[in-house]
Amino acid sequence: VNLEFPFSTVDRFITPVPRFFVRNHFPQPEMEASSWRLSIEGEVEHPGELDYEALLALPAREVASLIECAGNGRSLLQPAVKGVPWGMGAVGNAVWTGVPLRDVLERAGVRPGAAEVVLQGADAGAVTQEPETPGVIHYARSLPLAEALRPEVLLAYRMNGDPLRPEHGYPVRALVPGWYGMASVKWLTRVLVTDRPFQGYFQTFDYTRWERDNGLPTLVPLGEIPVKAAISRPAAGERLPAGRDCRIEGAAWAGTAAVARVEVSTDGGQIWSAARLLGEPAPYTWCLWEYAWQLPTHPGPCALLARATDARGRVQPMHRDPDRNTYMINHVIPVKVEVVNGE
Amino acid sequence: VNLEFPFSTVDRFITPVPRFFVRNHFPQPEMEASSWRLSIEGEVEHPGELDYEALLALPAREVASLIECAGNGRSLLQPAVKGVPWGMGAVGNAVWTGVPLRDVLERAGVRPGAAEVVLQGADAGAVTQEPETPGVIHYARSLPLAEALRPEVLLAYRMNGDPLRPEHGYPVRALVPGWYGMASVKWLTRVLVTDRPFQGYFQTFDYTRWERDNGLPTLVPLGEIPVKAAISRPAAGERLPAGRDCRIEGAAWAGTAAVARVEVSTDGGQIWSAARLLGEPAPYTWCLWEYAWQLPTHPGPCALLARATDARGRVQPMHRDPDRNTYMINHVIPVKVEVVNGE
Numbered sequence: 074v075n076l077e078f079p080f081s082t083v084d085r086f087i088t089p090v091p092r093f094f095v096r097n098h099f100p101q102p103e104m105e106a107s108s109w110r111l112s113i114e115g116e117v118e119h120p121g122e123l124d125y126e127a128l129l130a131l132p133a134r135e136v137a138s139l140i141e142c143a144g145n146g147r148s149l150l151q152p153a154v155k156g157v158p159w160g161m162g163a164v165g166n167a168v169w170t171g172v173p174l175r176d177v178l179e180r181a182g183v184r185p186g187a188a189e190v191v192l193q194g195a196d197a198g199a200v201t202q203e204p205e206t207p208g209v210i211h212y213a214r215s216l217p218l219a220e221a222l223r224p225e226v227l228l229a230y231r232m233n234g235d236p237l238r239p240e241h242g243y244p245v246r247a248l249v250p251g252w253y254g255m256a257s258v259k260w261l262t263r264v265l266v267t268d269r270p271f272q273g274y275f276q277t278f279d280y281t282r283w284e285r286d287n288g289l290p291t292l293v294p295l296g297e298i299p300v301k302a303a304i305s306r307p308a309a310g311e312r313l314p315a316g317r318d319c320r321i322e323g324a325a326w327a328g329t330a331a332v333a334r335v336e337v338s339t340d341g342g343q344i345w346s347a348a349r350l351l352g353e354p355a356p357y358t359w360c361l362w363e364y365a366w367q368l369p370t371h372p373g374p375c376a377l378l379a380r381a382t383d384a385r386g387r388v389q390p391m392h393r394d395p396d397r398n399t400y401m402i403n404h405v406i407p408v409k410v411e412v413v414n415g416e
Numbered sequence: 417v418n419l420e421f422p423f424s425t426v427d428r429f430i431t432p433v434p435r436f437f438v439r440n441h442f443p444q445p446e447m448e449a450s451s452w453r454l455s456i457e458g459e460v461e462h463p464g465e466l467d468y469e470a471l472l473a474l475p476a477r478e479v480a481s482l483i484e485c486a487g488n489g490r491s492l493l494q495p496a497v498k499g500v501p502w503g504m505g506a507v508g509n510a511v512w513t514g515v516p517l518r519d520v521l522e523r524a525g526v527r528p529g530a531a532e533v534v535l536q537g538a539d540a541g542a543v544t545q546e547p548e549t550p551g552v553i554h555y556a557r558s559l560p561l562a563e564a565l566r567p568e569v570l571l572a573y574r575m576n577g578d579p580l581r582p583e584h585g586y587p588v589r590a591l592v593p594g595w596y597g598m599a600s601v602k603w604l605t606r607v608l609v610t611d612r613p614f615q616g617y618f619q620t621f622d623y624t625r626w627e628r629d630n631g632l633p634t635l636v637p638l639g640e641i642p643v644k645a646a647i648s649r650p651a652a653g654e655r656l657p658a659g660r661d662c663r664i665e666g667a668a669w670a671g672t673a674a675v676a677r678v679e680v681s682t683d684g685g686q687i688w689s690a691a692r693l694l695g696e697p698a699p700y701t702w703c704l705w706e707y708a709w710q711l712p713t714h715p716g717p718c719a720l721l722a723r724a725t726d727a728r729g730r731v732q733p734m735h736r737d738p739d740r741n742t743y744m745i746n747h748v749i750p751v752k753v754e755v756v757n758g759e
Contacts, residue, residue, distance in 0.1 A: 191632065271632070277620055289554070289616060292620045
């Protein structure tokens with residue numbers, strides 16, 4: 074089951090859990106905290122298991138982080154592409170509580186030759202349409218070791234203060250702030266440290282993009298979320314009364330960077346004006362923004378655009394890069410509204 | 417254009433060029449020796465270009481080697497799979513003349529950080545059915561550095577003594593003895609030394625298999641040809657007169673190893689008998705073999721099997737490994753014939 078919520082309903086910093094999008098690759102596994110075990114294996118000095126009680130006994134950390142699906146916005150692409158036809162709502166922002174993966178890895182003693190950390194979920198199944206999975210496989214995704222050791226990468230067991238709900242990975246999921254959701258493996262049961270890059274299904278046949286290396290396209294797994302502003306209101310197709318005031322609202326985010334500014338255009342991209350950021354931008358999470366727009370006095374169509382820049386100076390692109398396959402949709406996409414006479 | 421020849425016509429050690437299978441990924445490029453250049457780039461001290469005359473002036477080497485398509489035998493798989501529906505004839509054996517790639521790499525001075533050598537052809541195009549190529553790309557394939565430095569890996573310009581024919585890669589192709597044909601890049605124009613594994617289209621979305629690493633399937637590029645015996649005569653479906661003598665014939669090969677023995681069964685795999693090897697088995701090339709079979713005196717169906725073992729003790733498997741996707745088809749496949757009364 075994959076669920077999203079209309080992006081036009083985004084009106085607060087923290088997304089309530091019942092409004093948080095859900096993306097499963099295989100049927101949701103039945104999990105109990107009492108029988109849950111996390112296996113830590115591979116290139117570590119002390120392989121072992123951790124149960125739920127032992128995890129909760131370790132020092133915890135809270136991180137505000139959004140999760141965005143790597144295919145969020147896919148249904149807006151032209152021409153149409155394959156994949157889950159997400160609108161703009163496959164994104165949500167929450168406060169997560171958990172134990173830094175780093176602490177667990179350090180206790181296990183990562184060996185010098187370690188290259189990556191594979192995170193494996195309890196969910197398993199087979200995809201039989203092309204590209205096929207090699208039979209029944211577990212959902213699994215790897216992080217380069219340096220990413221896995223970022224202190225904000227969590228073995229998370231709480232979402233907005235409550236235990237994880239089953240569809241969000243109960244009892245324990247990974248949380249990789251700043252990376253697309255495919256990295257935040259739900260129903261986490263195995264941490265495998267490897268001495269070479271993991272080439273699993275979900276980082277080769279799926280969740281990959283092309284990078285040009287000496288002119289040759291080379292396939293790389295998706296990772297960090299790039300900078301993006303999205304308009305929540307008005308919604309596409311809305312009819313707005315001429316001459317009135319209208320507040321254009323939205324959210325902006327930039328992976329592991331903070332958003333620096335958001336600009337808005339109401340004329341399809343000729344003139345850009347600064348939007349007002351609501352709250353202090355921070356890495357991993359989004360920043361809500363608004364822009365006071367006085368509607369034209371004459372009726373007609375308007376194309377609303379929003380464009381974000383992050384604290385590292387990276388600007389949201391105006392055009393789609395086809396090397397991203399059906400993922401990483403962060404180029405500026407107009408929201409078309411209609412200005413109408415009187416009311 | 418992809419062309420094969422009936423495997424039942426294999427009757428000599430060297431396959432005549434006109435009977436050698438052809439596999440192209442993109443339209444055949446128009447090439448001239450006079451304008452041909454090989455660019456040597458990347459992690460080398462002295463990047464540069466080589467023309468045809470300069471290549472021919474370097475010390476040459478002759479190697480007898482077969483080339484087998486990685487999907488050879490695919491049409492015999494049950495259930496049917498996608499891909500070029502090769503019978504058993506996407507294989508041929510030739511004598512190749514060329515300059516060891518190693519010599520050219522050593523002249524260029526491979527840097528210490530080098531990991532792989534990408535071989536790029538002049539052929540280019542786009543595959544638009546899934547999995548799609550990222551637009552128009554060149555055919556390209558990499559070798560781990562140690563493989564590229566094998567002395568028998570050639571920049572080949574002659575096949576069975578004559579200049580390469582256009583469909584076989586004129587003026588210069590790679591020859592990677594012991595590896596499937598996808599490594600022996602035709603119309604070779606670029607040698608790129610890289611400091612990390614190349615993840616091109618033809619070693620991720622295509623020409624790959626799954627390997628189980630700690631229980632997790634991880635995608636690996638195809639490489640060496642495994643041990644295999646194939647029956648050329650009698651052909652499947654042949655009707656043979658009861659009580660007569662019949663010679664079962666075929667060829668066997670084993671990648672970079674020599675074939676050690678071939679066994680034949682005429683009863684579907686109950687009893688195995690040694691076949692006679694014709695000539696001295698050697699790495700890279702095939703060894704023809706024969707077995708004198710006295711046909712049963714009663715009519716009925718017979719399943720003929722051949723099974724090879726290589727000099728490293730590896731035995732041809734009896735069953736198909738699904739992790740090989742639609743490639744590396746070397747399991748024993750029965751040739752079904754019918755013994756009939758009289759003549």
